[in-house]
Amino acid sequence: MGARVTRAFRNFNLDNRAEREISKVKPSAAPMHPTTKTLILEELNRHPELEEIVKRKDDKLLTLLKEVYVESKDPVPHVRVKDANIPQSTELRLLKGNHFNLMTSQNIPKGKISVVEALTLLNNHKRSPETWTAEKIAQEYYLELRDVKSLLMFFVAFDVKIFPANDRNKAISFK
Template sequence: MGSRVTHLMRNFNIENRAHREISKTKPKAAPRHPASSSSPREDIAGVSMAEEIDQKNDPLLSMLKDVYVESKDPDPQAETLPEVNKVEEETQRRALKYSLPGEPYGFCDVTDVPKGKLSLVEALTALNNHKRLPKTWTPEKLAQEYSLDPKDAKALTEFFFPFDIKIIPPKTEETKQIKDS
């Protein structure tokens, strides 16, 4: 109810008020300071920048004549060869070593992976093998088995620990505890 009343009061005689504001005389702008009336391009010496730009500078012109630039178009075949090698490297794929039975979470639609990459199942298997038999499954052997970079295989075995379970011993009466007081 209150919004209707405020709406009516706001729109009451709006056209006349608008015409009254429009017909008011506009205030005049303040006069400019005499120092700012000169062009900002003029120099203290009185020489304009435009004249200075148009003048020829003979020493610079002679140095410019001494410069010689020679350019050649690059060989288009030389540029495309590295790209072809990259594409070939990316398209080299290897078949999966291990996969999950059944169809959990859509992992079964993956049949091969690019070289240098691992599927989730392969990563877990490789980490588990390394944890169980670290002397047999060294980072070098993992790199060879899964077509990985040796540096990546070393980082994988060094920083990732699957199934690492920490068992906290039960509290005994002999252990001292800090009591809240």
């Protein structure tokens, strides 16, 4: 609905506004300062050959200009082609837990985790922080300790609390 109103205001009196803009006087070059005009005229009076030199075409420069040919090409992006003979330098690991669905399974490099694993480790830490410490999570998922500490400090899994039916006055809280 809002787009229709916006479009109506934008297109209101469009023809007249466009015609008014087109018929405006176009800006012209700034006029020369009077002292500049007089200096140019004085120089031309002293040296009349300057006007002829400025207006004359130089054949030598024209031939040099005709010989110049500029060819422009966009740079080719560097595409890494995987070669079957060269082994990959990054170490890969399998997903942790029971998330071995073959359709979504993928090799994850060491030092990285999937979204499912991130939610799982956040939930495990939330349920039992004594068991799932930052050090244990870093060791289990091959992560750096400072990254795990930052993850546990700044990311929180959702906790939905639904109150019993007898407390209708209380709202559902999201933590």
